[in-house]
Amino acid sequence: MSGPWVVGVDIGGTNLVVGLVPVEGGEPCGLRSQSTQSERGPDATVKEIGRMVADAIEDVLSKEGGASDQVLGVGIGCPGSIDRPNGMVRTTPNLGWVDYPVSTQIANLLQLPTVLDNDANCATYAEWWRGAGQGVEHLVGITVGTGVGGGVMLGGRILRGASGSAGEVGHTTIDLNGRRCSCGNYGCLEAYASGSSIALRAVEGLRAGSQSVLTELVDGNINQISAALIYEALQLGDEYAREIMLETAKFLGIGIANLINTLNPDVVVVVGGVVGAGDYLFGTIREEAQQRSFKSAFEACKIVPGQLPETAGVIGAAGIFISEMPGQS
Numbered sequence: 001m002s003g004p005w006v007v008g009v010d011i012g013g014t015n016l017v018v019g020l021v022p023v024e025g026g027e028p029c030g031l032r033s034q035s036t037q038s039e040r041g042p043d044a045t046v047k048e049i050g051r052m053v054a055d056a057i058e059d060v061l062s063k064e065g066g067a068s069d070q071v072l073g074v075g076i077g078c079p080g081s082i083d084r085p086n087g088m089v090r091t092t093p094n095l096g097w098v099d100y101p102v103s104t105q106i107a108n109l110l111q112l113p114t115v116l117d118n119d120a121n122c123a124t125y126a127e128w129w130r131g132a133g134q135g136v137e138h139l140v141g142i143t144v145g146t147g148v149g150g151g152v153m154l155g156g157r158i159l160r161g162a163s164g165s166a167g168e169v170g171h172t173t174i175d176l177n178g179r180r181c182s183c184g185n186y187g188c189l190e191a192y193a194s195g196s197s198i199a200l201r202a203v204e205g206l207r208a209g210s211q212s213v214l215t216e217l218v219d220g221n222i223n224q225i226s227a228a229l230i231y232e233a234l235q236l237g238d239e240y241a242r243e244i245m246l247e248t249a250k251f252l253g254i255g256i257a258n259l260i261n262t263l264n265p266d267v268v269v270v271v272g273g274v275v276g277a278g279d280y281l282f283g284t285i286r287e288e289a290q291q292r293s294f295k296s297a298f299e300a301c302k303i304v305p306g307q308l309p310e311t312a313g314v315i316g317a318a319g320i321f322i323s324e325m326p327g328q329s
């Protein structure tokens with residue numbers, strides 16, 4: 001696919017991913033991924049991103065034969081609280097950055113214009129633009145990873161809210177006296193359905209006497225159980241892992257019912273590692289959501305897994321940049 005292109009940068013707590021996204025459509029090219037090593041601090045991480053992006057641009061231009069002016073800019077996705085107008089990361093627990101001007105730093109390094117957004121907004125936008133929700137007006141994205149994030153698109157635009165934090169689906173309350181959440185509240189969806197919460201619930205059950213192949217998979221060190229390992233146990237036919245994941249699906253279904261009744265979306269797309277737990281989870285998610293939402297709203301809404309597991313962050317960050325270029329609606 002020839003240019004012009006926009007670079008997408010996905011800064012995750014675990015991995016950095018960069019790639020060039022063709023403005024006119026097509027798969028991202030020149031993709032590069034490596035571990036974030038956030039302990040190096042933001043300046044070293046930005047330098048590394050600069051190197052990865054320069055490599056990717058050189059690679060793509062040499063293959064496609066374009067000139068460097070065919071690379072129009074850089075979209076950046078980052079976890080945590082983002083100050084978009086100033087291109088700042090306010091706080092991001094996954095990276096440990098505080099008030100860091102990531103947008104300006106990357107713009108200076110690469111001599112290209114930049115746009116910064118929250119990683120869940122990027123993933124949601126990507127699924128709307130090039131993934132599971134193409135062509136719909138109203139879409140909600142739920143990202144299930146270390147935490148539970150979300151993004152809302154209404155009328156084809158990202159809902160930002162009064163202070164830019166709209167879409168924090170993971171921190172809506174699903175249990176009045178529920179589990180403590182990383183945000184300080186009790187009973188948030190994230191405290192039940194995030195990767196770390198799934199693992200924690202599994203460990204608690206094992207401590208209380210539940211039997212599972214999980215115990216053998218970690219040689220008895222049950223603190224090492226992760227959500228990924230639970231998905232593995234599920235594939236091995238483990239009944240306890242199945243129970244944990246069906247419970248997770250119910251929690252997600254409750255959260256999704258709240259969204260369906262509030263926003264009446266065409267599509268709710270669930271992205272992240274939990275999707276790897278299997279399609280059958282979506283049966284339980286849909287059942288739970290159906291029981292708790294208005295019939296007409298439920299019937300109008302598809303609840304689907306994301307279609308861009310590795311590249312949603314890169315595609316969405318670039319897509320948001322493109323949507324904000326002069327001349328775009």
Ligand SMILES: [Zn+2]
Nearest residue numbers: 171181183188
């Ligand atoms: Zn919370």
